[in-house]
Amino acid sequence: MFDYDKWQEIFETIRKHKLRTFLTALGVWWGIFMLVILMGAGSGLENGVVGMFGSHARNAMYVWTQRTTKPYAGLPAGRFNQLTDGDIQAIEDRFGDMIEYMSPRMFVPSGEITHGDYKGSFSVRGECPEFVHIDAIVLEEGRFINPLDMDQRRKKVVIGRRVQEVLFPDEEPIGEYLQINGAEYQVVGIFRSDSSDEEEVQDVEETIFMSLATAQQVNNRPGEVNWFVCTINPKYQVAEVEEGIKDVIRERHKIHPDDPQGVRSNNVEEEFKEIMGLFTGIRILVWVVGIGSLLAGVIGVGNVMLIIVKERTKEIGIRKALGATPRSIISMILLESVFLTFIAGYLGLLASTGIVALLKIATGDGGAFFMNPQVNPGVAIGAMFILILAGALTGLVPAIQAANIEPVKALKDE
């Protein structure tokens, strides 16, 4: 039920006590403002760091070999063990059901890469078709490496966006040829990186991929592999499988089981979890600080309402003498308090979401550590309701106090 007169009375009171109203509103405004800004900043940081992963598989691990540091089985320390197709096969045989995608890789040393008059130096790698499921890359045109390229060792390459810009500045590259180490390779696709980390993007987009088999052939290193990446079936933790996979390599190459150097690995999942753990901490901090400042705002309102009642003792006395019932006094004070907290909270919400939106525009999708800050609307609205409820609760005590003011005493109060 909307009581027009009552609201008019409240608006009048508020309009004619601007400073008091402003001070009351400021605390609440600040509380919700801080909460939302903190939430936005937290999520921006989180999105920024998570964005650096792009579409890179979170459940990936990298494995490579280094010189051994311990003698084992009659063999001296300091040996280098080359990974081979046989190792990959053995790992797939043993852990086939746990491994999602397996992608062995090989570098192709290359000098200047040319196309007509255009040239540049880019890194060149041999890859299996599976690698697209692991790396943070997105196909823009054409196709990726396919099994046929592997089987027939075809001289087909997929190039990064930067490679296309340098070698094919004004030409459609698909179907065209470029020269690596004097041999011609046909471009079949163009990709870009979807990471938000500029450096990473540049590295990836300055790469040329061919099939692993082709790379092994042109390097004249049949059956060899530089290192491999694999993703683990989501039913398992990467850490559960990590040592098992390395043990297969150790066994096959007679590397001491306790040698810290012989076989190395990098667990992306653990890395990702660590970062996420950090953000759980940040989120808790945001909530503690945000709710703290909200609470301070609400207590501020209660405080100011108490002062207001004191200040208005005489007015309330006059109103009571003229026929105001205790109920009308209570509803006047309560409505004023709720109305103020609501408006102040709403303005705080508007201001802070506005700033978060501006930050979003300013940082865009490209910011390295900060991007796409967001505010959970449910949380924001929830905070508003808490504010209104708190406004009512903190208004209640002064309201009851006001209702019990004795007109006789209030009118004597000069």
Add this chain to the structure above:
Amino acid sequence: MIKLENIRKSYTTGFNTLEVLKGIDLEIRDGEFVSIMGSSGSGKSTLLNILGILDNYDSGNYYLGDILVKNLSQTQAAKLRNQHLGFVFQSFNLLTFKSAWENVALPLYYQKIPRNERKDRALKYLERVGLLEWADHLPTQLSGGQQQRVAIARSLITQPRMILADEPTGALDSTTSHSIMKLFTDVNAEGITVVCVTHEHDIAEMTQRIIYLKDGMIEPESQRADAN
């Protein structure tokens, strides 16, 4: 008819109990213009507060017409005040942030009368006290006498049975005081009972009957019906 029967009232402060009214019997006829006189501490303000249902009494009976005013809840008391009584105070007690007409209209707000009608009626009563062109001024922009006229307009707007004035001229110079008392006389002539507490004799002389209070009792020898 307003009737008080053996009204007693005492205040307790700390260990002391101070008996302020020691059995007041009083009748005020409808349409009478009465003043209550007495030195400070005689209980005249307390008596006025009881008449105004702003304060309770300990024992006795207070009849406002047919209504026994006794042991009322705050809400009931508020309604009775609003419908039957008008108040005029020494310090005017206008709301400083409301304009003259808004002050006059305030009692009607508590009768849930729509704003437009409130304004119409407030303007009518402001005209009645000669302040129509000051309707939109704030109390601080008015002289003391003007503020008291606004307060009187406010007390009249509900067409009460009785107006209670507590030292209405206490803060005014004598010329203004007399014009305010003239206004009360005119109001009274329309049939509204006026009870006025004062300690100034010349003011009291302008009323029809003076009730002398001393130490919480009415002095019977001073009771004069229809003083000229």
